[in-house]
Amino acid sequence: MLTQILGTVIIAITLVDVYLTVLYPRTGRSVISLGLSRNVWAVFRWVSRWPIKGSRRVLSYCGPSLLVVIVIVWVCAFTLGFALIIWPALGVGIQASQGETPTDFQTALYYSGYTLTTLGVGDLVPKNSFWRLITVLEAAVGFSIITASLTYLLSVYSALTQRNTFALSLHHKAARRADAAVMLTNLKGQGNFDPALQELSNMSRDLLSLLESHHAYPILHYFRFHESRYSLARMAFVCLDLTTLVQTALHPQVYEPLIKSSAVIGLESSSMDLLVQLADSFLGDRRPESIASPQEWRRRYFAAISLFEHHHIKTVKDVEAGADHYVATREKWDSLVLAFAQYMEYSWDKIISADDNDAD
Numbered sequence: 001m002l003t004q005i006l007g008t009v010i011i012a013i014t015l016v017d018v019y020l021t022v023l024y025p026r027t028g029r030s031v032i033s034l035g036l037s038r039n040v041w042a043v044f045r046w047v048s049r050w051p052i053k054g055s056r057r058v059l060s061y062c063g064p065s066l067l068v069v070i071v072i073v074w075v076c077a078f079t080l081g082f083a084l085i086i087w088p089a090l091g092v093g094i095q096a097s098q099g100e101t102p103t104d105f106q107t108a109l110y111y112s113g114y115t116l117t118t119l120g121v122g123d124l125v126p127k128n129s130f131w132r133l134i135t136v137l138e139a140a141v142g143f144s145i146i147t148a149s150l151t152y153l154l155s156v157y158s159a160l161t162q163r164n165t166f167a168l169s170l171h172h173k174a175a176r177r178a179d180a181a182v183m184l185t186n187l188k189g190q191g192n193f194d195p196a197l198q199e200l201s202n203m204s205r206d207l208l209s210l211l212e213s214h215h216a217y218p219i220l221h222y223f224r225f226h227e228s229r230y231s232l233a234r235m236a237f238v239c240l241d242l243t244t245l246v247q248t249a250l251h252p253q254v255y256e257p258l259i260k261s262s263a264v265i266g267l268e269s270s271s272m273d274l275l276v277q278l279a280d281s282f283l284g285d286r287r288p289e290s291i292a293s294p295q296e297w298r299r300r301y302f303a304a305i306s307l308f309e310h311h312h313i314k315t316v317k318d319v320e321a322g323a324d325h326y327v328a329t330r331e332k333w334d335s336l337v338l339a340f341a342q343y344m345e346y347s348w349d350k351i352i353s354a355d356d357n358d359a360d
Contacts, residue, residue: 007084014077015141021070022148032077033070034218040066041222045345056226059345063223067156070219071149075116078145082138083112086131090124093131097123116142152217159213160223164230166206170238171229173199178234178352180241181249181304185311193258200263203239207270210235214278221282221344228350233341236275237351240333243268245304248326251314275336283339294327297334301326 017031044062087108091101115138126132174183187196316322
């Protein structure tokens with residue numbers, strides 16, 4: 001009786017996890033999958049630090065491996081749960097079609113496994129209506145798990161494709177660099193910034209889509225690629241540095257329609273929402289101190305000013321005050337971007353690098 005209660009509890013917990021993961025996917029509402037994902041990621045991070053050539057590349061296999069691990073855990077949990085329910089019934093409600101019925105737990109696992117996978121071997125058969133119903137129920141659960149797993153896999157890879165497409169679009173808009181100043185000059189082109197407003201609005205929309213994708217499929221966070229251009233930290237850094245430069249480097253009267261536009265405000269708020277909400281879900285209390293000094297930020301700001309002036313973009317009259325404004329604004333988000341970079345084992349130099357060669 002105790003084994004059957006335990007089996008029922010295992011099945012119930014696993015059903016809830018499948019429901020929350022596939023049918024009601026929201027970050028933080030998983031029973032098994034989310035905690036499992038964090039622990040598997042911790043193992044991959046540990047392995048990646050081994051002093052072996054190419055060990056860093058193991059991180060890129062975490063996401064696909066997690067999909068396999070989660071499905072295996074579901075299948076094993078259901079098999080174990082039903083086996084615990086079936087075990088006391090061996091030789092009574094469930095009997096061998098020929099000969100004496102084995103009553104050991106391995107036989108219960110065997111019967112549960114082939115029923116869950118709908119193989120229907122037939123050497124053990126239920127002898128009354130109740131156990132026939134349990135057998136049909138387990139087969140239905142097994143079929144549902146296979147269908148749910150395929151649906152989840154397709155949904156995750158569809159969301160992953162959208163995320164990578166957005167990351168590459170940012171990469172190319174910035175002339176294949178993590179340089180928001182270059183992106184801003186490209187958005188201006190030969191005229192004014194009017195055409196840029198739609199681009200910035202599209203970026204804001206894509207960031208919100210990215211946020212919702214990570215809420216719906218938390219496993220997306222653990223699809224970590226060699227190239228830092230695909231990282232969440234790089235995307236957030238480019239978008240926030242872009243809005244910070246718009247607000248602190250451009251001439252406030254000449255470019256007032258851009259600076260105070262809903263496109264810029266929306267891009268900034270979308271980027272911050274992405275960082276803050278996902279940090280609460282994935283990073284917990286990890287908030288490292290910024291490793292870059294204000295002097296380095298100021299140098300980056302002055303380099304952007306020089307680039308803007310070279311492209312005939314009017315800048316603020318008081319560059320020193322603008323640099324102070326840039327530093328103060330960047331302090332609001334820099335440590336969050338750094339936290340994501342460190343959690344995903346990306347070098348900070350690769351996140352902010354202007355070099356196209358951004359792989360590990």
